[in-house]
Amino acid sequence: MEEPAIEEGDNHRDVEVAPALISVHPDHKFIVVSIGSDLRVFDLQGGCSVTLVDDSSGPLHKDSIRAIRFGAEGKLFVSAGDDKLVKIxxxxxxxxxxxxxxxxxxxxxxxSKDGLFVCFADKFGVVWALNLDGFDENQVLVEKKAAPVLAHYCSIITSLEFSLDGRFIISADRDFKIRVSVFPKKPLDGAHEIQSFCLGHTEFVSCLAFVCAPDYPEGFLVSGSGDSTVRLWDITSGSLLDTCEVGSQAGFLESNGREEEHYSAVIDLCTTPDGTLVAVAIQSLQGILLLNCDLSAKSLSIAKVVSITGGSFIPTSLGTASCAEFLWMVTGVSTLHGFDSHSLARVRVISGFRIGSPDSVEHEPTMLEDDEIPGGEKLLEKLQGSVSIENKVFSAAAEAVKMAMCNLLIKKQYSADKREFRKRTRNDKKIKQ
Structure with a gap:
């Protein structure tokens, strides 16, 4: 049998760039963008940029930020990444x-939904929890240590979500699994009870989100994956309710007579508060794919593609607020080799991402021009650094993100000799001098 091609992970460190991320305050008060180690915040109500204050010495973050998140009530914000720092x-x-x-x-x-716990996952597959009991808005927390609560065996965890009622914590990984764990009353003692596994994806699970409606307050889970699908789940039983193939909408191209693998991975998902729409960012789609979500029929269907014109814009992250009709998106990467541009991020906004069918003229999603975006030029200058950015920069950035995602999440195959060599040279096996 022919041996699988060996991918030398160490040779691709130079393309392991961090994609730009965006997070929106639940009440649409703030927009946060991270690019590389830089965290940028804009106050929509005040119409001004925000200066972050960190009493610890050194920069806010020392390496690429990989995850940002507002709490459900908007009182807390968390940033974390490759520098192994979790900042609250x-x-x-x-x-x-x-x-x-x-x-x-x-x-x-x-x-957590009650704001008492911050959970974070590491590259070794462990989920940790930090107790925020005693949090005072006017004081700095005393130093606390996180405790491990659950683990995926040596598999990178790609996404964490709490269920809408706060009963479960859902973790997804690069080995195609979605685990639903009961979030215990004492999380620091460990989350030992597994409610279900949601199994069906055939590639890494990249993102998770919840959809709900008045008739379904507990909601259902939607997941995106490198297998070019978005899937709908009942997390209580782990049942797969529906699968929507989205790869064909991404302009799938053929290369050397065959389709290029992993070219249309789902990058991110975002849902409307009423659960009728799911916005999907796809790795090769210059636009946003909108899916209809019929919770009564427990089904997903493609509604339309909102194209993004005026340059090569492939979103790397999506965000929306529970009270606004705007879908925010960003594209860009951390330092890109070969380019001296000081701004590698670009922010765009879709209006009309709200309650109602996307086929309704009244609620027609529309891509806003730069001067129509909430916050206008001031916001763009803060979050992306410049309004005018060369198109070739984003073409290169899109390719870098694609390569980085493959290198990070696609499991590599090694020969027997290579496996033995890697075992002998593992960092935790080296004898400290």
Whole structure:
């Protein structure tokens, strides 16, 4: 039998760039963008940029940020990434109230619905929890340590979400699994009870989100994957309710007579508060795919594609608020080799992302021009650094993100000799001098 091609992971470190991320305050008060190690915040109500205050010495983050998240009530904000630092911010004063050191690089974060726990996942597949009991908006938290609560066996965790009622914590990984764990009353003692596994994806699970409606307050889970599908789940039973193939909408191209693998991975998902729409960012789609979600029929269907014109814009992250009709998106990467551009991020907004059918003229989703975006030029200058950015920069950035995602999440195949060599040279096996 022919041996699988060996992918030398160490040779691709130079393309492991971090994609730009965006997070929207639940009440549409703030927009946060991270690019590389830079965290940028804009106050929509005040119409001005925000200065972050961190009393610890050194930069806010020392390496690429991989996860950002507002709490459900908007009081807390968390940022974490490759520098192994988890920073918890007061989302009113934008003071850093606590910095936690992780043992490994951080890949995902989540905040419990009651705001009492911050959970984060590392590259080794462990989910940690930090108790925020005693959080005071006017004080800095005393130093606290995180405790491990659950683990995926040596598999990178790509996404963390709490269920809408706060009963479960859902974790997804690069080995195609979605685990639903009961979030215990004492999380620091561990989350040992598994409610279900949602199994069906055939490639890494990249993102998770919940959809709900008045008739279905507990909601259902939607997931995106490198297998070019979006799937709908009942997390209580782990049942797969529906699968929507989205790869064909991404302009799938053929290369050397065959389709290029992993070209249309789902990058991110975002849902409307009423659960009728799911916005999907796809790795090769210059636009946003909108899916209809019929919770009564427990089905997903393609509604339309909202194309993004005026340059090569392939979103790397999506965000929306529970009270607004805007879908925010960003594209860009951290430092890109070969380019001297000081701004590698671009922000765009779709209006009409709200309650109602996307086929209704009244609620027709529309891509806003730069001068129509909430916050206008001031916001763009803060979040992306410049309004005018060369198109070739984003073409290169889109390719870099694609390569980085493959290198990070696609499991590599090694020969027997290579496996033995890697075992002998593992960092935890080296004898400290």
């Amino acid at each position: 911010w007061n989302a009113n004063s934008w003071h850093c109230i606590s910095t936690v050191c992780s043992e490994k690089r951080v890949s995902a974060v989540a905040i």
